[in-house]
Amino acid sequence: MSTETDAISFADVGQTFLTDNGPLTALSGVNVNLRRHEFVAVLGPSGCGKSTLLRLTAGLIKPTEGTVSVFGHPVSQPRDDIGIVFQQATLLPWATVEDNVVFPAKHKRGRVSAKDRAHAREIIATCGLAGFEERLPGELSGGMQQRVGIARALFLNPDILLMDEPFSALDALTRDAMGFELLRLWQASPKTVLFITHSIPEAVILADRVVVMSERPGRVIEDLKVPLGRPRDESSLRSVEMQDFLAHLRGLLIKDKVA
Amino acid sequence: MTAQADIPAEKAPPAKPAPTERLPLAERLIRTPVLLPALTFILILLLWEFGTRLFNVPSYVLPAPSRIVEGFGVVSFGRWMEHVWSTLRVALLGYLVSIAVSLPIAVGLSKSRFLSRSLYPLLVVIQSVPVVAVAPIIIVVLGTDDAPRIVITFMISFFPLVVSMTTGLMATPPELIELSRSLRAPVRREITQIRLPYATPYIFSGLKISITLSVIGAVVAEFVAAEVGIGYFIQFSTSMFRLPQAWAGLAVLLVMSLALFQAVNLTQKYFFPWSLPKDGR
Ligand SMILES: Nc1ncnc2c1ncn2[C@@H]1O[C@H](COP(=O)(O)OP(=O)(O)OP(=O)(O)O)[C@@H](O)[C@H]1O
Ligand SMILES: [Mg+2]
Numbered sequence: 001m002s003t004e005t006d007a008i009s010f011a012d013v014g015q016t017f018l019t020d021n022g023p024l025t026a027l028s029g030v031n032v033n034l035r036r037h038e039f040v041a042v043l044g045p046s047g048c049g050k051s052t053l054l055r056l057t058a059g060l061i062k063p064t065e066g067t068v069s070v071f072g073h074p075v076s077q078p079r080d081d082i083g084i085v086f087q088q089a090t091l092l093p094w095a096t097v098e099d100n101v102v103f104p105a106k107h108k109r110g111r112v113s114a115k116d117r118a119h120a121r122e123i124i125a126t127c128g129l130a131g132f133e134e135r136l137p138g139e140l141s142g143g144m145q146q147r148v149g150i151a152r153a154l155f156l157n158p159d160i161l162l163m164d165e166p167f168s169a170l171d172a173l174t175r176d177a178m179g180f181e182l183l184r185l186w187q188a189s190p191k192t193v194l195f196i197t198h199s200i201p202e203a204v205i206l207a208d209r210v211v212v213m214s215e216r217p218g219r220v221i222e223d224l225k226v227p228l229g230r231p232r233d234e235s236s237l238r239s240v241e242m243q244d245f246l247a248h249l250r251g252l253l254i255k256d257k258v259a
Numbered sequence: 260m261t262a263q264a265d266i267p268a269e270k271a272p273p274a275k276p277a278p279t280e281r282l283p284l285a286e287r288l289i290r291t292p293v294l295l296p297a298l299t300f301i302l303i304l305l306l307w308e309f310g311t312r313l314f315n316v317p318s319y320v321l322p323a324p325s326r327i328v329e330g331f332g333v334v335s336f337g338r339w340m341e342h343v344w345s346t347l348r349v350a351l352l353g354y355l356v357s358i359a360v361s362l363p364i365a366v367g368l369s370k371s372r373f374l375s376r377s378l379y380p381l382l383v384v385i386q387s388v389p390v391v392a393v394a395p396i397i398i399v400v401l402g403t404d405d406a407p408r409i410v411i412t413f414m415i416s417f418f419p420l421v422v423s424m425t426t427g428l429m430a431t432p433p434e435l436i437e438l439s440r441s442l443r444a445p446v447r448r449e450i451t452q453i454r455l456p457y458a459t460p461y462i463f464s465g466l467k468i469s470i471t472l473s474v475i476g477a478v479v480a481e482f483v484a485a486e487v488g489i490g491y492f493i494q495f496s497t498s499m500f501r502l503p504q505a506w507a508g509l510a511v512l513l514v515m516s517l518a519l520f521q522a523v524n525l526t527q528k529y530f531f532p533w534s535l536p537k538d539g540r
Pocket of ligand 1: 050
């Protein structure tokens, strides 16, 4: 049930795209609610509509069925209180780290104030990028680039952070480190996070809840609370209980693939 | 916590290139800038000079380099400059018109499927017209001053620009366009702050092709109707069987083309260094 306090709510959401090969139903009958400051991970096979879920929340597309609401209001257009992090950092290669982070201000308002710059430098520091303000993205590693991507998404102080497989282009070690870094940022400044991923351990170590989706047309097949307290670290998944939980999720995704 | 694990790598100084002394001679020659092309060029000139003398090649077939140098002297420096300026002016004006026309067309083609469906075939048709054959008609219609020459130059040089600009404007990662939409920014800014800068590498590859084509365009126009210009000079000299002189004109043209091309190259290198491919220039 959706309540006033829900940050994001999907009510019977369906999405059908008209393609050259006829209609394609990406999502059907999706019901999910995210409470304020909740961290929810979405797991699902490729093409099941995870990114579509995110675009709907961002107001970039309108659902063909049902309603997507943010803070109780149906989403009709993009909102200022939502930040997006993409799979690839997709930074502007000609702009320095700082210019990339202030880009939302420059793009939205057409100019950048001294206050914007100060704010950007603050965020850059929180994201572990201090000293790199004047570097170009091409000079940074993938992990550092994605930090800039996150800093850019945080620039307008969003209440909601939408992340579409943000760490999947990184190597395993950097990926783990970035996950904990994200948790640190999230705990320092709580936000509602919708986190899409293909990695079961990543979903479990980060999220309060894991939503598992079926193959296309994407439906929610399970919506599970992660039985783990916080803070979490590398050893959090070692217990028998957590191993069982991971195995259960793996079973869901594989069963779905075979069926 | 390994939160900062990937930072130290960033601070490591870039690897220095190996000192040249240790490299074998051949490798050192290859790495020395200008040396090899210059040597090749000089060698070819020498072969050319002595070949034509040895085999008594008549100058209307292939004049020796020394005869070509003499050809320069037949015309005064002032007159040369008039020719150069005339061709350069038409080439550059035609080039600028090409850029000015291509840019809005490319923006239109990339933003609107209606335009790309309706306009693109027309552009291909225009591009396919043999400009040399239409040039006399254009001259008759537009008169004999710079206007028809600029139009001819434009017709020869605009198409690669349209194609490269359109490709570039469409090459923007879709995520950035979504970022722009999620910020509810005006489309104007999506083009100026995202699409156009992203298209820069593509635009420059078009600019490099078109600058050379612009010189060709200017020369074609002068072949058809002109009293001044390097193209006119070459045609005039040939009709008088003054072949070394014509070759001298050709050499001037070559230098002009190379200089313009290099100017575009350097503009990219100094003002848009990030748009160059990562491995060398
Ligand atoms: N704008 C669109 N037009 C037509 N079809 C689309 C559009 N956007 C997505 N689709 C289709 O909808 C389905 C779901 O796409 P979506 O990108 O949401 O999947 P996903 O779960 O994010 O996949 P992946 O894990 O590969 O990122 C896919 O089959 C995709 O081809
Ligand atoms: Mg996706």
